[in-house]
Amino acid sequence: MTTVPPPRRVAPTLEAVAAEAGVSRSTVSRVVNGSNQVSPDVEAAVHAAIERLHYIPNRAARSLANNQTMAIALVIPEDTTRFFGDPYFAAIVQGITRGLDESDYVLTLQVAQSHPREKTMRYLAGGNVDGAFVVSHHSGDLFPGSLASSMPVVYGGRPLRPDDPPAYFVDVDNVAAAERGTQYLINKGRTRIATVAGPPDMPAGLDRAAGWSAAMAAAGLSTERIAYGDFSLASGARAMRELLDRFPDLDSVFVASDLMATGAIQVLLERGLSVPGDVAVMGFDDSPAATSGTIQLTTVHQPSEAVGAEMARMMLALLRGEPVEHRRIMETHIVERDSA
Incomplete structure (x- = not known):
């Protein structure tokens, strides 16, 4: 027995909306494209007709009319393993998506690994997007800055090489936040405080290490207990092993990300050390990784x-x-849990 598929629903056209609203096709086009040359009453009638007919504007046609793509790229200069394995990125993407919800813009993802970055640059500079968000950039990532002359670029985190004019970015004060997290450990009576710092080619890695160093120096404590990771769990474990081998007397550690702190705690427990009894651990992010283990992380939120x-x-x-300030600094605070 042959099944006859149901008839395909014909999408309403611009002409149908015009007939429903009792206006011309050009008037509907002006309303759809955001023109201010339409009276409020007519605009309301067109929007009501759009809603009744469930009309969806043709994005390609709107792009041609406005000379815009209605797309914004999210550029992540990392490998896919890091992007999909770090809850920090999920939070950033969720926030960007929420911020774009009330607009007509769509988000396109570009995970720009080291070798195909030229391909990403060609795509971005080829008129395929109206702007670009850049998150997790490194000192060698020069291509985002070169885009600023052709489109708006907004960074998540301060760029190491500010553009001219200054780059637009949103960040936290990583130096002050790390200093506060380290001071928390000092206030708990810890004196042999190590750090697992982030990559020195990234602003967050540099700034959080600087904050730890500043707090230690202000308290007259040694700043020799330092090892580096790449913000991943595995690198946190590796750096913690290095610190314990070099400084078996350490009594606490400030870790520049929750994922690295999770890896550090695993190593401490493997070595038979208690947390926080023998070694207190302070993380950074307050991501889901902070509460995913058996020991809940005290961390900088x-x-x-x-x-x-x-x-x-x-x-x-x-x-x-519209005029926009070039930078926006968000607040941080410490969340107390079990690890410190």
């Missing part, structure tokens, strides 16, 4: 989702041609 939403707000204002 940064509002990653709010950072993403603020990046979206900044981008939309730039695309509208």
Whole structure:
């Protein structure tokens, strides 16, 4: 027995909306494209007709009319393993998506690994997007800055090489936040405080190490107990092993991300050390990784989702041609749990 498929629903056209609203096709087109040359009453009638007919504007046609793609790229200069394995990125993307919800813009993802970055650059510079968000950039990532002359670029985190004019970015004060997290350990009576720092070619890695160093120096404590990771769990474990081999007397560790702190705790427990009894651990992010293990992380909270939403707000204002401050610094605070 042959099954006859149901008839395909014909999408309503611009002409159908015009007939429903009792106006011309050009008037509907002006309303759809955001023109201010339409009276409020007529605009309301067109929107009501659109709603009744469930009309969806043709994005390609709107792009041609506005000379815009209605797309914004999210550029992550990392490998896919890091992007999909770090909850920080999920929070940033969720915030950006929430910030774009009320607009007509769509988000396109570009995970720009080291070798195909030229391909990403060609795509971005080829008129395929109206702007770009850049998150997790490194000192060698020069291509995002070169885009600023052709489109708005908003960074998640301060760039190491500010553009001219200054780059637009949303961040936290990583130096002050790390200093506060380290001071928390000092206030708990810890004196042999190590750090697992982030990559020295990234602003967050540099700034959090600087904050730890500043707090230690102010307290007259040694700043020799330092090892480096790449913000991943595996690198946190590797750096913790290095620290314990070099400094078996350490009594606490400030770790520049929750994922690295999770790896560090695993190594401490493997070595037969108690947390926080023998070694207190302070993380950074307050991501889901902070509460995913058997020992809940005391950590520096940064509002990653709010950072993403603020990046979206900044981008939309730039695309509208509105004046925008070049930087927005969000607040941080310490969340006390079990590890310190």
